[in-house]
Amino acid sequence: MPVMNIKKFSFTYPGVDHPSLRDINLPIEKNKITALIGPSGCGKSTLLRAMNRIHDLYPGNKYDGKIELLNEQTNQYSNILNIKKENEFIQLRQQVGMIFQKPTPFPMSIFDNVAYGLKIAGIKNKTELKDRVEIALKGSALWKEVHDRLNVSAMGLSGGQQQRLCIARAVAVKPEVLLFDEPTSALDPISTGAIEELLVELKKDVSIAIVTHNMQQASRISDYTAFMYLGDLVEYDKTENIFLNPAEKRTEDYITGRFG
Amino acid sequence: MRLLVNKIFLALSVLSALIGLTFLGWILITLFIKGLSSFHFSLFLNDLIEGGLRNLIIGQFILAGLASIIGIPLGMAAGIYLQEYGRGRYASLIRDLSDIMMSAPSIVIGAFVYAVVVIPTGGTSGFAGAISLAIMMLPVVINTTDNMLSLVPRELREAGISLGASKYRVIIDIIIKAAKVGIMTGILLAFARIIGETAPLLFTSETSNYFSLDLTESFPSLTVSIYDLANEPEESSRDLAWAASFILTALVLVINLAGRFITRNKH
Numbered sequence: 001m002p003v004m005n006i007k008k009f010s011f012t013y014p015g016v017d018h019p020s021l022r023d024i025n026l027p028i029e030k031n032k033i034t035a036l037i038g039p040s041g042c043g044k045s046t047l048l049r050a051m052n053r054i055h056d057l058y059p060g061n062k063y064d065g066k067i068e069l070l071n072e073q074t075n076q077y078s079n080i081l082n083i084k085k086e087n088e089f090i091q092l093r094q095q096v097g098m099i100f101q102k103p104t105p106f107p108m109s110i111f112d113n114v115a116y117g118l119k120i121a122g123i124k125n126k127t128e129l130k131d132r133v134e135i136a137l138k139g140s141a142l143w144k145e146v147h148d149r150l151n152v153s154a155m156g157l158s159g160g161q162q163q164r165l166c167i168a169r170a171v172a173v174k175p176e177v178l179l180f181d182e183p184t185s186a187l188d189p190i191s192t193g194a195i196e197e198l199l200v201e202l203k204k205d206v207s208i209a210i211v212t213h214n215m216q217q218a219s220r221i222s223d224y225t226a227f228m229y230l231g232d233l234v235e236y237d238k239t240e241n242i243f244l245n246p247a248e249k250r251t252e253d254y255i256t257g258r259f260g
Numbered sequence: 261m262r263l264l265v266n267k268i269f270l271a272l273s274v275l276s277a278l279i280g281l282t283f284l285g286w287i288l289i290t291l292f293i294k295g296l297s298s299f300h301f302s303l304f305l306n307d308l309i310e311g312g313l314r315n316l317i318i319g320q321f322i323l324a325g326l327a328s329i330i331g332i333p334l335g336m337a338a339g340i341y342l343q344e345y346g347r348g349r350y351a352s353l354i355r356d357l358s359d360i361m362m363s364a365p366s367i368v369i370g371a372f373v374y375a376v377v378v379i380p381t382g383g384t385s386g387f388a389g390a391i392s393l394a395i396m397m398l399p400v401v402i403n404t405t406d407n408m409l410s411l412v413p414r415e416l417r418e419a420g421i422s423l424g425a426s427k428y429r430v431i432i433d434i435i436i437k438a439a440k441v442g443i444m445t446g447i448l449l450a451f452a453r454i455i456g457e458t459a460p461l462l463f464t465s466e467t468s469n470y471f472s473l474d475l476t477e478s479f480p481s482l483t484v485s486i487y488d489l490a491n492e493p494e495e496s497s498r499d500l501a502w503a504a505s506f507i508l509t510a511l512v513l514v515i516n517l518a519g520r521f522i523t524r525n526k527h
Contacts, residue, residue, distance in 0.1 A: 054418050057427075059347075086426060094424035104419035107437045116433070117423035166419065173423060 002027035003176055003207045004051065004096075005068040005077065011043075011050055014060025020046050024065070024233045026226055028177060033199060033208045035222035035239065037215060039254065042228040044211045048179050051209065052096040053080060053089065069095065072176060094121060097170035101182040103162030105154035110137075110146050113154045113165055117173040132172055139205075140168035141198055160191025167198060171206070178202070180210040184217065196221050215255060219243050227251045288509075295506020298499035303507075308469040308485060311496075313504055315471035319480030320508075323386060323465060324455045326475070327393030332447055335398045339405025344431055355406065362399040366459040369395050373464045386472075386479030389465025393454040400453065404446025408439040445519045452515040456508055458483040482508055 004027065011021040021043045028034050028051075036044040046055075055061045068077035069092070080092055094117070106113050114133040123129055133150075137143040142164045146157070154165055163183060170178055180199070184192040199208060199221055212218050218225055218239065225242040227235045227250075235242060235251045246252045253259055306312025338358070342351055373392040378384055412435050420430035436443070454460075461467075467484035468477070482504055489501035 052422060054422060057418065057421060090424045090426060093422050098418070098422035100415045100419060102413070102415055104413070104415045106416070106420070106434045107440070116420075116425070120423060120425045120429065169423065 001030065001070065001075075003030045003070045004028035004209075005066070005070075006047075006051075007066040007068065009047075009050070009063070009065035009067060011046055011055075011064075012062040013046075014058070014062075019062075019064075020231050021050075022231050026233060026236055028207055028209050029224060030070075030207050031203050031205075032223040033203055033210060033221055034224045034226065035218035036209065036211045036226050036228060037213075037218050037254075038228035038234075039259070040213075041230075043231045044226075044228050045181055047228070048098075048181055048209060048211050051080075051177070051179055052093050052098055053083065054093075054098060056089070070176070090120075094173050095175055096177045096179065097173065097175040098179045098181065099163070099166050099170055099183045102186050103159055103166055105157065105162045105165055107155060108153070109151045110154045110157070110165060111150040114169050114172050117169060121173055133168075136168040136172035137165075139171055139202070140164045141194065141201075142168055158191070160187050160194060163187060163191065163195060164198065167195070167202075171202065175206060177207045177209065180208065180212075182211055182213060185213060192217075215243075227254060229254070291502070291506050291509055294499075294502040295509075298503040299506060300503075303500075303503055307471045308480070311500065313482065313485075313500070313507065315469075315480040316467070316482040316485050316504065317507065319386075319468070319472065320455060320482040322473070322475075323389045323393060323461065323479060323481060324451060326386070326390035327397055327454055328447075328451055330390065331394035331397035331450070332401055334394075335401025335450075336405045336443070338398075338402045339409065340431060340436075342402070342406045343409035344427070344435070358399045358402045361395075362403060366396060366457055367462070370460040370462055370464055373460065378464055384464060384466040384478045386465050386475030386477070389461045389479055389481065390475070392460035392464040393457060396454050396457060396460055397450045400450035401447060404450070405439075405443055408442035408446065409435060411442065412438045441522060445523045448515060448519040448522070452512050452519065455515065456483060456512045458487055462487070 006024055006026040006028075009021060009024040010019045012019040024047060026034075026047075036047060038044050049055050050063065051067060063081045065081070066079045067081055069080050070077055083089055083092055106116060108116075111133055114136050115129050118129055118132055123132070134143065134147075137146065142161060145161060154162065157165060167178075167183075184195050187195065196217065199210070202208065210218075210222065222239045224236065225239045226233055227242060227246075227248075229250055235246060235248045237247070242251060243255060246255060303313045304317070305314060307315040338354070342355055346354065370392055373388055373395065377388040377391055381388070416434060416438060417430055420434045421427070425433070461481050461484050465479040465481050465484070467481040467488065468479060470480070472480055486501045486504045486508070489497045489504065492498065
């Protein structure tokens with residue numbers, strides 16, 4: 001049972017006539033990593049950003065179709081495109097977190113960064129906060145490096161550490177889905193390796209969708225891969241099938257580097 | 261030939277820079293010599309009526325302080341509105357108005373406050389002076405807040421929202437903190453600007469020879485008193501005006517340097 005189900009989804013940016021995404025059908029499987037690949041401008045980030053409705057920060061977007069999110073308690077799907085109220089948005093984003101291309105540490109201490117989402121979610125108890133911050137930092141393989149300087153500003157961490165901090169911050173609120181928008185494209189190879197290992201580790205607890213330009217990365221870490229091109233979802237399958245035996249000519253051309 | 265043009269151009273720009281600096285230096289040196297010769301620490305202990313400047317310096321700070329209490333929250337709120345919420349024509353109208361206000365002659369603002377505050381309330385007062393200075397300050401604070409918030413990367417807002425924070429929480433907890441240094445510098449520069457203003461106070465607070473904390477009456481102001489003293493026939497009054505100018509310049513200089521120091525430490 002996929003944790004998210006995108007059905008006949010189309011998306012149009014404000015002031016544009018033609019939709020940037022057309023008729024997308026895509027499941028996000030539970031406790032798996034789903035990679036979205038495709039050349040620049042194909043709409044993969046647009047799709048990812050629809051999955052927690054972060055587009056709605058900027059008014060005038062048009063959604064069509066459905067994006068269903070599984071409620072893990074009731075085992076029922078609800079269409080997130082119907083959300084209108086602020087408190088429902090807040091709930092959605094606590095269920096579906098997001099990590100960005102550039103690390104986005106908040107201008108506060110390492111501890112406060114990780115505790116931020118927890119405090120927003122209403123956790124006030126100091127010991128509980130401490131415990132959850134520690135668990136999140138351990139889960140993001142950052143605890144060893146920062147445990148003795150939790151009160152230091154997060155802005156002083158290296159780029160790779162900042163990105164892992166952002167992951168810890170997102171993991172701390174125990175989301176069901178985490179969306180990664182090219183999370184390693186601003187990082188060096190060693191930090192990238194650390195983040196990739198972390199993602200594979202994280203899928204025990206959370207379902208992951210990742211946009212990446214790096215096809216090796218998609219093949220290394222993902223279980224499923226969706227290839228997108230010019231606003232269409234061309235092909236979706238298990239990652240090994242996409243990379244070893246693609247059904248579509250366009251997929252094969254992209255993967256073998258003939259265009260893109 | 262090109263080398264020659266290059267040299268001439270260089271010489272001309274150096275010359276212009278020197279001329280500009282000469283006048284600045286001249287002002288500072290004159291101020292320093294004239295001001296220092298009449299400067300004495302007893303100026304800080306006596307009020308104007310006893311030949312000192314104590315009440316004027318304190319009064320000027322109270323006026324500027326009160327103006328800041330009015331102007332900073334209002335200006336920041338407006339700047340936040342423009343950058344974070346304002347869209348379309350209404351917001352750009354406010355932004356344009358604020359830019360125009362920035363270059364409004366200060367005497368005009370003084371005249372405006374005279375018409376809408378001083379006349380209805382029946383006389384000059386510290387409040388009227390503070391309001392006048394607050395209006396001077398407002399566009400600077402709006403503009404700085406607006407600009408500094410615009411420098412905060414979009415992803416930082418999105419990251420906050422993605423953690424389930426509401427928009428106003430993200431603005432208060434994250435965005436303002438990220439822009440804190442820039443906004444503080446702007447506020448400090450706005451303060452440095454109003455602390456040296458005369459025209460907005462000339463017929464709003466006027467000045468007073470006595471120490472006063474009563475903001476409903478004419479209020480002691482260093483700048484207005486410099487203007488008055490400089491017009492007096494007695495040598496001693498004019499010397500006092502020099503000393504006051506010297507102190508004022510030093511204050512403005514210190515505040516400006518503090519502003520620069522904060523920015524430099526940031527980068």
